[in-house]
Amino acid sequence: MLKKSLILCRKIDCNILRSVSTSNIPPKWDLFGAVCLERKPIIIPELTNIEKTFQEYLSKVEFEKSMKSLHEIRHEQDIITAEALKKGELSDLDIDATTKQTAQDFEDACNEELLKFKFASTITEDDKKNNTKSLDRKLSKHLVLVTEHVIGNKKYFLLPQSLRHDGETLRQTAERILKQTCGDNIKAQIFGNAPVGFYKFYYPKGSNNESKGAKVFIYFARHLSGQITEKSVNYQWLDRKELETILPNDYNKSVQKFLIDES
Incomplete structure (x- = not known):
């Protein structure tokens, strides 16, 4: 009888320990890598x-x-x-x-x-058509690549990003994102092994994610040459003001911290 009581007490103690230990585990965050791919101005802006x-x-x-x-x-x-x-x-x-x-x-x-002699117009055909998929527009401005992402049941234009795979460094995640997003025709240079920006967000309520949200580590890259050939990606090349109108407010604030202010 005493032996059965000891066994029962041990089971109760183990269940209590399990409940205590699991309650102390902090909620999990998903780690994302992202790339801010920027095209430099091709011509100088008009002087003030x-x-x-x-x-x-x-x-x-x-x-x-x-x-x-x-x-x-x-x-x-x-x-x-x-x-x-x-x-x-x-x-x-x-x-x-x-x-x-x-x-x-x-x-x-x-x-x-x-x-x-007559100078060529700085306004291109893609400027007139407002073709945001073209790099032949806003020649005197910096352009940043954004792609469409689905979060919950909503679509957002954000910097190219992806969940980090097991065994990857965040830099390797950024390199993979560039290739998956842009295809093999784009040549770009990622600067440094450390991210230049950071942003975190909570997943919408009712989503199937086990994690509470995502932590996004942003790397900076410079466009060198080439065009995007990946047809399955919905993307845009936007200048600073256009970014402010399309990116979520808090996300845009995180991005603008490491971009050169053109104003």
Whole structure:
């Protein structure tokens, strides 16, 4: 009878220990890797008024402190030669030299050719169509790649991200994401082995996830060349202002912390 009582007590103690130990285990978080893939501006943005004024000032200072160019020296020599020709002080050999193109003639010809030159428009056809899948738009802006993700029963445009696989480092997860999202045609460089940004979110209530939420570690990558060839991915290339309108508010704040402010 005593033996049965001891066995029963031990079972009760074990059940109590199990309940205590499981209640102390913190909720699980899923670890995600993400990539902020950015295309640098292809052309410089238009200068502001203060930048134009400063540029003109620097050009003026540079001109005042610079030595005479070969063209200016030649132009001065042409003036001296012309005065000597009027006074009849030139030999036959010098007179033959004056029949050649002068520095002023060369300058006039260059200015005439310059008037015919027209700069290409910085507004592309993809700008006019607002084709957000194209890299040939917003040429003076940084563009960031976002892709469509389903969280709960809603769709969001976020940075390319994926759940970390067992045995992967977060850097390896980021490399895998780039290949899965962009295909083999895109060439990009991920900077560093440590993430530049972090964001966490809770899964919606009623979702089938065993974890309470996800912790997202963001790596920064620079687009080098190529276009996205993966047709199954819904994506967009967006500038800073467009990101603010499409990314969730808190998520956007985390992303903007490591992006260059263009304003």
